[in-house]
Amino acid sequence: MTVSGQHAKMCCSLPTVENRCLGSLIECGSSGVCIPPSQWCDGVSHCPSGEDETRCVRLFGPDFILEVYSPVSKSWYPVCQDDWNDDYGKIACKDMGYNTYYYSRGVATEVSFKSYMKLNTSAGNIDLYKKLYSSDSCASGNVVSLRCIECGLSTKSMNIMNRIVGGSGATPGQWPWQVSLHVHGIHVCGGSIITRQWIVTAAHCVEGRFSDPYSWRVYAGILNQNEMLLRNGYRVQQIISHPDYDTDSKDNDVALMKLETPLSFTDTVRPVCLPNPGMMFQPNQQCWISGWGAEYQGGKTSNNLNYVTVPLIERSRCNSVYIYNGMILPTMICAGYLGGGIDSCQGDSGGPLVTNKNSVWWLVGDTSWGTGCASPNRPGVYGNMTVFTDWIYKNMQAYNSNFNHNLI
Template sequence: MQSLSSNSPRGPPAFGPYYDNHGYQLENYPPGHIVNANAYVPYPAPYCPSAVPQYIPTVLTHTSTPAAVHLQPISSSGIVFASKAKKIVCVVISIGIILIGAVIAAIFLWKFGNCPNSGIECGTSGTCISATNWCDGISHCPSGEDENHCVRLYGPKFILQVYSSHNKSWYPVCQDDWNDHYGKIACKDLGYNTFYSSRGITDDSGATSYMKLNLSAGNVDLYEKLYNSNVCFSKTVVSLRCIECGTMTKVNQLNRIVGGTNAAPGEWPWQVSLHVQGVHVCGGSIITPEWIVTAAHCVEEPLSNSRYWTAFAGILRQSVMFYGSGYKVQKIISHPSYDSKTKNNDVALMKLQTPFVFNGIPVCLPNPGMMFEPTQLCWISGWGATYEKGKTSDFLKAVMVPIIEPWKCNSRYVYNNMITSSMICAGYLRGKIDSCQGDSGGPLVTKKDSIWWLVGDTSWGSGCAKTNRPGVYGNLTVFTDWIYQQMQVMFMFCL
């Protein structure tokens, strides 16, 4: 299935893209072999990574032993020299023991004594602050980490919630005295440099406590104006949209990635094609005019340098992209816990040098509190191969695939416990419909409450459209906080 790169009629550049079998495993069966889905052989054990990373200790491969020892008479001076040598060895050993003890103590303190008395550490600086100082409107950490993740959008209605350090909980913001000015501030704190709308809606979450504005607080930070209250006179809470996202005019129900028809204009407006030296390598999803979500395995070495990459959006055909300028990538951020062997945490961000200017619409990131059905119907799209080991498609294609419950995908007849919480299986166990090589990084989306949400990014699989080998996608619901954190950091850096 999806590999690091894709085939192309134009051939690969000198340094890539190339096939390196990233999650793309060939499984050959005898000619004429009929596969029975109910009696399918268990997933081959050699393909299953260990549940716990295995580390190989460094050991000596052999010990040299002298063949013979010739004893020589030892003079008195030799005895003195031997005695001194013994003392030196003892001193060296003692120093070594002391150093080892110090290292162990340091590790122990780092592990268990970083922040005593329930303090919280400020990122990598090592500074400890009280938990009550987080999200209080005042930066206590050297880099302001304590004020970076204090606001979020919750559920399919984009309900604005603010974290209370005093109560150590999230609360919806009451609409009383709220206006667009405060909405713009909250969007900036989320990492957006855009603002779309702010309105009051009925809160159906069952909340009995709210964050309210204290207008008499004067000209201070927004979060210093907020206080916890059990009363909301308007009986409505703030619904905040920082960007217009997730809208699309129509969906062609007959499209396929493997063996189907082409996408029509206006479909999948968030889909991008990511090129290296004029060759389509991976797909991606627009989440803001400046940010793209793709797969981390797409940007592994030797393709980790942002200057190699160009993004194309709003164009359905690859042959047309060859004549366009595209958008250059400024920065690539791979998830720090990405594992190239297991494809765990297979997600990356690309920040463009200049924002997209076109009529397309970004896809919405899934908010905390989003509830998807175990077999939620989703769509995948891309320019990947239409059959296993085939060439990339010239036309953008898409197909509907249901999410497969984790327990089914992890059964010994499918992926045998290879699927982690940061992965989603989607497709059909009977095969025939699937994403394929060249679709990597592209979107897995679903429609809920009339909005299209980015559920996953195309990650890996075994072959294309094979029985009991569905596609595997990065679980974007797990990565949303990390994505917002990166956007916040870059936004603050650019101010």
Template sequence: MALNSGPPAFAPYYENHGYQLENYPPGHLVNTNAYVPYPAPYCPSAVPQYIPRVLTHTSTPATVHLQPKSSSGIVFTSKAKKIVCIVISMGIILIGAVIATIFLWKFVKNSCPNSGIECGTSGTCISPTNWCDGISHCPSGEDENHCVRLYGPKFILQVYSSHNKSWYPVCQDDWNDHYGKIACKDMGYNMNSFFSSRGITDDIGATSYMKLNLSAGNVDLYEKLYNSNVCFSKMVVSLRCIECGTMTKVNRLNRIVGGTNAAPGEWPWQVSLHVQGVHVCGGSIITPEWIVTAAHCVEEPLSNPRYWTAFAGILRQSVMFYGSGYKVQKIISHPSYDSETKNNDIALMKLQTPFVFNEKIRPVCLPNPGMMFEPTQLCWISGWGATYEKGKTSDFLKAVMVPIIEPWKCNSRYVYNNMITPSMICAGYLRGKIDSCQGDSGGPLVTKKDSVWWLVGDTSWGSGCAKTNRPGVYGNLTVFTDWIYQQMQANR
């Protein structure tokens, strides 16, 4: 957590150390001319969004070097090496053309006629009406894997109707915890973590619901549900699959604004990820078995889960040295992660043995679809990263408050010049002085809304630490929530 001489006390100004990895693989000086301005406006309708649609403008590229915190450069000076580079580049271009041709052929070959939907990569096509109908039509059951979701800050349970091709809230009539546990299991949660299922007033003004048909007999939950315009209780189901986003030491939050050591019980979802006894990256607990971190943390040669150990509930690195930690069973990086641009910089770790939750170890909530935050929403970052650029990692967990920076500001020619994609969020102060730094990578960017702490992003990249007009960049968790649930479902 880098912290230069702080901004004026009356108004902390924009700044943030972008994400920078420790011991990052060499060769990540990026030519900004390679970045194509992202099409705008961009507003994926099926995922939650923090920031309203904004147009980004094209301008002369600024000189920016991506730094996942720990990079080293290799300088080539000889003419021979330049010739070799040219030959290699031409070869890469030719290989890329061949790969593109193959993918285009596969797309044309596997595209589904008559508005059918393809089952994953199997090439099997099914009718849209077969999705979420309670019967698996795809070879791997993809058509029944994402038929339930939690919506908005009140965790309203919604089920997808294959008949109407839309999401509907579930009426509280005849609902109970048993059905709630089934719905949570279908989202990838362990039923042992189930927290609550209750009816709340429908303040969204729904005109149609999914209701239980108790006379349907002993069949799949979704075969019991039917679409109805009537809900007698006038209440919808609020489902909490896990008790997340709670913190015991909320009375001490005002200490964090300047960037200070965390107190016991603060940021209980924060984990330290070690390789051979050394802190490398941070992460966030989302269930007893699962951790969210950054994909750049687990690139080769660190992609083997056996290398990693997670520590939670401990504030000091010097204390972790004497602990055994939690071994990692599986690592799943986002399939579209780009190691150069840091687009889709997110990964999941599944533990061999689950965390035991207590006051010092608790999960943070994943953002639900329908979550809306202010364009400059106040957030907090935490980690054991360096306290200054190229410095050593901190022994003590530190945290600091940073506001989200609107995309049009972060994509301006004076900041990151259209390098920020919809899968990224900028946060910090454009003036500098406060930021994440080397060693904070993969750690949480969180905010509090409706008395719940939500995981807004994971620390991804930045140009240096706490530099003027070089704020921190974070993976946009709202874009990845569906992907996270899919991985949890597939790897229960």
């Protein structure tokens, strides 16, 4: 995996996705009604079906603490475990855009909360959020930890070797969330599995003539490009590019692909975890990049999946005059070695930058751009996934609500 000239790290030159809502406006389901973010969870239904008042839930920190938004105090509060059960967990997961449910359990909090959201069990069979009320006490002392999907598991323990540029060949099940995205039988970009039907990639991968979902095929669980040519791949039903993506600066370089048919999860096909709000990734934290990108600047894409470890670089350092001179925006994150020699390269675009924390693999970023491949003082630049999770959940929820799936 290694790139020269400042450009995005997609392979092969082969229309822009139209967003029905302009700017940062959010669409209510698929109704075509657009409202500003400030009207979400404000206690007043602005959407025809009230979607703006049901999506007021998030998972916080590495322990997946369930939090609910209170429009009254304009704050997020953890949910007390008292009287909580799996049925409520399934509703909360659905409201975050998941059609799956893994588990709920109570966890003791490291920090003491001043307020909680508690269930009023005598409220009868009404909407989950109408049953919740703010309370200063929580009898169990535990808050709800909610997992909607079993994500971030690799079947292989890491043996850290240093071709991506300067990387190693992957083994089956090592990076089970990695997918190869093809147009007309050619690998163009990478992507990451986040649910059975949703793939995260880079917005620059799906620009212009690449914006037609029907021209794409997604290959999961296969390490070898030659083998993919013998398979059909998964068809793409929808492409959603970030509405504020900027072609020139690569600001907000993230996009979602919805598959026509769901993936079957196996030892070699699994989702990665999206980072929750409140998760901080530190400078020098070890991360891994993987992909079928070129193994040297100007080279052709690799037949086999490669990977390498790269440390995160502090934004202020990456923005210094001798590196990227102010080009690294808050939606971006730098990773790599200032000495060069190891990097992502053409064909790696959209693929994962992951790290392991609390024995879970988290998607820190998606491969975005860089100047050259593995050049000194030109580390790789990645979309900053912590900034994008809210946008991802809102889109998954909006587009999943068009279909009736059973919770798994």
